Amino acid sequence: xxxxxxxxxxxxxxxxxxxxxxxxxxxxxxxxxxxxxxxxxxxxxxxxxxxxxxxxxxxxxxxxxxxxxxxxxxxxxxxxxxxxxxxxxxxxxxxxxxxxxxxxxxxxxxxxxxxxxxxxxxxxxxxxxxxxxxxxxxxxxxxxxxxxxxxxxxxxxxxxxxxxxxxxxxxxxxxxxxxxxxxxxxxxxxxxxxxxxxxxxxxxxxxxxxxxxxxxxxxxxxxxxxxxxxxxxxxxxxxxxxxxxxxxxxxxxxxxxxxxxxxxxxxxxxxxxxxxxxxxxxxxxxxxx
Amino acid sequence: xxxxxxxxxxxxxxxxxxxxxxxxxxxxxxxxxxxxxxxxxxxxxxxxxxxxxxxxxxxxxxxxxxxxxxxxxxxxxxxxxxxxxxxxxxxxxxxxxxxxxxxxxxxxxxxxxxxxxxxxxxxxxxxxxxxxxxxxxxxxxxxxxxxxxxxxxxxxxxxxxxxxxxxxxxxxxxxxxxxxxxxxxxxxxxxxxxxxxxxxxxxxxxxxxxxxxxxxxxxxxxxxxxxxxxxxxxxxxxxxxxxxxxxxxxxxxxxxxxxxxxx
Numbered sequence: 001x002x003x004x005x006x007x008x009x010x011x012x013x014x015x016x017x018x019x020x021x022x023x024x025x026x027x028x029x030x031x032x033x034x035x036x037x038x039x040x041x042x043x044x045x046x047x048x049x050x051x052x053x054x055x056x057x058x059x060x061x062x063x064x065x066x067x068x069x070x071x072x073x074x075x076x077x078x079x080x081x082x083x084x085x086x087x088x089x090x091x092x093x094x095x096x097x098x099x100x101x102x103x104x105x106x107x108x109x110x111x112x113x114x115x116x117x118x119x120x121x122x123x124x125x126x127x128x129x130x131x132x133x134x135x136x137x138x139x140x141x142x143x144x145x146x147x148x149x150x151x152x153x154x155x156x157x158x159x160x161x162x163x164x165x166x167x168x169x170x171x172x173x174x175x176x177x178x179x180x181x182x183x184x185x186x187x188x189x190x191x192x193x194x195x196x197x198x199x200x201x202x203x204x205x206x207x208x209x210x211x212x213x214x215x216x217x218x219x220x221x222x223x224x225x226x227x228x229x230x231x232x233x234x235x236x237x238x239x240x241x242x243x244x245x246x247x248x249x250x251x252x253x254x255x256x257x258x259x260x261x262x263x264x265x266x267x268x269x270x271x272x273x274x275x276x277x278x279x280x281x282x283x284x285x286x287x288x289x
Numbered sequence: 290x291x292x293x294x295x296x297x298x299x300x301x302x303x304x305x306x307x308x309x310x311x312x313x314x315x316x317x318x319x320x321x322x323x324x325x326x327x328x329x330x331x332x333x334x335x336x337x338x339x340x341x342x343x344x345x346x347x348x349x350x351x352x353x354x355x356x357x358x359x360x361x362x363x364x365x366x367x368x369x370x371x372x373x374x375x376x377x378x379x380x381x382x383x384x385x386x387x388x389x390x391x392x393x394x395x396x397x398x399x400x401x402x403x404x405x406x407x408x409x410x411x412x413x414x415x416x417x418x419x420x421x422x423x424x425x426x427x428x429x430x431x432x433x434x435x436x437x438x439x440x441x442x443x444x445x446x447x448x449x450x451x452x453x454x455x456x457x458x459x460x461x462x463x464x465x466x467x468x469x470x471x472x473x474x475x476x477x478x479x480x481x482x483x484x485x486x487x488x489x490x491x492x493x494x495x496x497x498x499x500x501x502x503x504x505x506x507x508x509x510x511x512x513x514x515x516x517x518x519x520x521x522x523x524x525x526x527x528x529x530x531x532x533x534x535x536x537x538x539x540x541x542x543x544x545x546x547x548x549x550x551x552x
Contacts, residue, residue: 184381187348187372189399202385
């Protein structure tokens with residue numbers, strides 16, 4: 001490139017104090033601020049979905065196939081007040097929580113074994129590839145023989161549906177912890193359980209949280225399906241039984257109310273509980289955007 | 290501080306090998322050097338000379354196949370808080386802890402200090418690196434240079450026998466790097482800590498070091514151990530002369546030169 005021989009003087013310019021600028025910081029407009037609230041955005045989506053449901057059901061005009069949203073809400077309210085829906089939901093949730101907690105505890109033991117030795121890793125990988133594809137419902141007949149017609153069987157299939165998803169995600173989370181962080185932890189003289197608890201678990205928390213969410217969803221599916229198959233135990237069935245019973249009596253609005261309850265609980269757990277955990281942890285730490 | 294007879298860190302005949310799936314590779318071959326109290330000891334050499342590997346061995350992360358490393362006469366076998374490491378990577382801070390918590394956690398979890406005293410010490414060192422304003426910020430909100438300052442504060446707050454620094458400024462831009470080098474020297478004036486510093490930059494070695502170990506690559510061997518210049522002579526002809534001398538020694542056999550001249 002030919003050198004351009006331009007004589008240019010040095011330029012010195014004073015900088016201006018920030019008070020001279022028009023805008024250094026400006027509050028967002030009302031619309032922008034409302035749009036920034038996640039709850040508002042999601043509620044809008046829900047309202048739109050409900051409206052679509054209502055319009056379609058009215059147009060179809062067949063209460064046996066597809067009751068309207070308002071009819072479902074009505075049935076829901078009725079069942080809540082007098083039909084014992086609340087009690088049935090509680091029965092389901094109780095069993096669900098027991099199974100979920102037991103599954104997570106087992107997953108914690110398995111992954112701790114898995115990261116502390118290579119045989120442990122092989123053990124976990126083999127078990128996961130064997131049992132993860134096995135649908136929990138397929139184990140229900142066996143569970144009924146082993147544990148009888150009661151909560152024991154339900155908890156067994158729940159553990160099966162939670163354990164592998166959580167263990168797999170937690171383990172892959174542990175494996176992806178950066179080498180620098182591992183060395184930092186060891187530099188402090190941490191080892192064994194305190195190393196797992198204070199370095200690996202928080203560092204792998206995004207993956208662990210994903211595992212917990214997937215496990216939760218799997219557990220719900222399994223539970224409702226199992227209750228549908230297996231019906232009532234010790235006098236008070238759960239949500240699945242409520243749905244099954246009402247289908248038999250052709251109370252389709254009530255069937256929808258039962259499904260609606262499942263959906264509501266799912267939304268609540270995802271958007272309130274998991275969301276709060278996420279905001280307090282991985283988002284705050286800048287591990288997730 | 291006048292104790293000059295026994296070395297603080299004694300590295301004798303250290304050969305380090307590591308295995309890949311196909312080869313056994315010798316990273317360093319029979320390396321000897323001694324670090325004394327309050328040394329600013331530099332390991333200098335091109336990439337592949339095993340200087341980082343050597344530092345990891347001093348840190349206790351690797352065990353030599355031959356020779357031994359002694360810290361205050363005790364053989365080094367595993368990582369420990371008496372040899373705090375400052376890494377090159379910005380992700381060495383625990384992202385789930387604030388700046389202050391990061392320093393406190395190091396002090397508490399290594400059993401060095403109880404909670405209350407740890408907090409005081411942490412704030413003292415955070416202040417030394419001028420980050421008091423950011424004590425409650427999470428690492429992901431800081432710039433690269435600030436993160437490295439926190440890592441240095443954390444390392445120094447532990448008051449280790451020797452501070453190990455693995456190219457801590459290599460990932461910074463040239464302007465920030467200059468500033469960090471000056472700050473490190475100011476901190477040294479304050480507390481006269483002992484530091485073992487790995488770098489591949491000759492100017493950085495001359496600026497920071499009081500003693501420089503030159504290493505040649507494939508496998509890493511000691512080529513020379515030199516005194517650096519007094520700080521007053523840092524910008525004169527003597528510095529340029531020393532730089533030329535080191536350069537000539539390192540590149541006696543011409544190899545592809547890297548971006549050495551940034552500082």
